[in-house]
Amino acid sequence: MRMLHYWTGLAATALLALLVAAALGIFGAAPDAHLVAGLFAAASTVGAHALLIVFMLVSGRIVREAMRTRPLPAELLDEHNRFFAHKRAYPAAGLGAVAIVATGVLGYARHGFGWSPAVHMLAGVVAVLYNAWAFQQEWRALRENQQLLDRTASSLDAIDRAHPEIAAAAAEARARESFAPAKSWLIVGISAWMPYLYWALVVWRGDFSRMAGWMLPATIAVSVLALLCAWLTRGVRTALE
Missing domain, CATH: 1.10.287 (Helix Hairpins)
Structure with a gap:
């Protein structure tokens, strides 16, 4: 399975949990059930956003290292530069996580500041809708990133087969210093x-x-x-x- 499949499963779980938590809150279910569902929804949502950001950063670092040690085709380099220059998924993921955390904080605003529960409810609806949109944007970016990585891997394999000395030097460099x-x-x-x-x-x-x-x-x-x-x-x- 690919990272796209893992992330899609986690994002789908997070979105389902968000909908369940929102339904429990809107229709006045037991507060404890809403709290537990909200905690799970928040953790899974932030986890999905964090997983995407980490994968993008790691894959970008790997690609940069490959670009440094191997002569990739110019058109592939241009495609990488355009993709990572836009960074479309980062703002969506970051704001999605912030929206969920803010909604959780507002859940206690009624006790701490005397605010109406409607504030928390409105924030929750906005957070669910925004995260549904953000997941769609992140899925598209992750799919595009995966396709780009596949083409890069094919080019690297071709270079390694044609120039074994380059492959050996790159492997030695990775072994010396890696994370x-x-x-x-x-x-x-x-x-x-x-x-x-x-x-x-x-x-x-x-x-x-x-x-x-x-x-x-x-x-x-x-x-x-x-x-x-x-x-x-x-x-x-x-x-x-």
């Missing part, structure tokens, strides 16, 4: 439990019943998403400049 993003995601996935364990073991001295109800689901969601990113990027290594 594995999966390790960073693994650290994030494990570190996500640190705040939860600190509050449970240090602040509340092992009394887990005094923990806030949202903290465990949020910790699990962040940890699972980070570990998913680690699994998706396993074996990926990108050269460092």
Whole structure:
């Protein structure tokens, strides 16, 4: 399976979770159910946006390294320059994540500032609609990026077959200095439990019943998403400049 397939599955899950959370809030379901659904929706949505941005950055870094070590065709270089100059998916992904976080914050505005619940409801509807549009934009950008990577890989394979000495030099350079993003995601996935364990073991001295109800689901969601990113990027290594 390709990254496009993984991301599409995560984005579809996030969009479905957003719709469920919105429906629970609009139709007045139990507050706890709306809160849990909202936390899962927010975590999965931010995770989908983050996965796209990370993949774009990693793939762009790999392509730049390939351009530095191999003589790619000029038309392919121009296509890469045009694609990465536009960066269409970055603003959509960033604003989508911000919209979801802002909606979650506004959910407590009624208690903290005395605002009407309609503010949170309106923000939620806008966030769901915007993220649905953003996912569509990101899918198109990711598909275009994948096609560009496929053409680049074909060109690189042709160059390596025609010039084995170039392939050997590039492999040696990658082996000397490289970065594995999966390790960073693994650290994030494990570190996500640190705040939860600190509050449970240090602040509340092992009394887990005094923990806030949202903290465990949020910790699990962040940890699972980070570990998913680690699994998706396993074996990926990108050269460092």
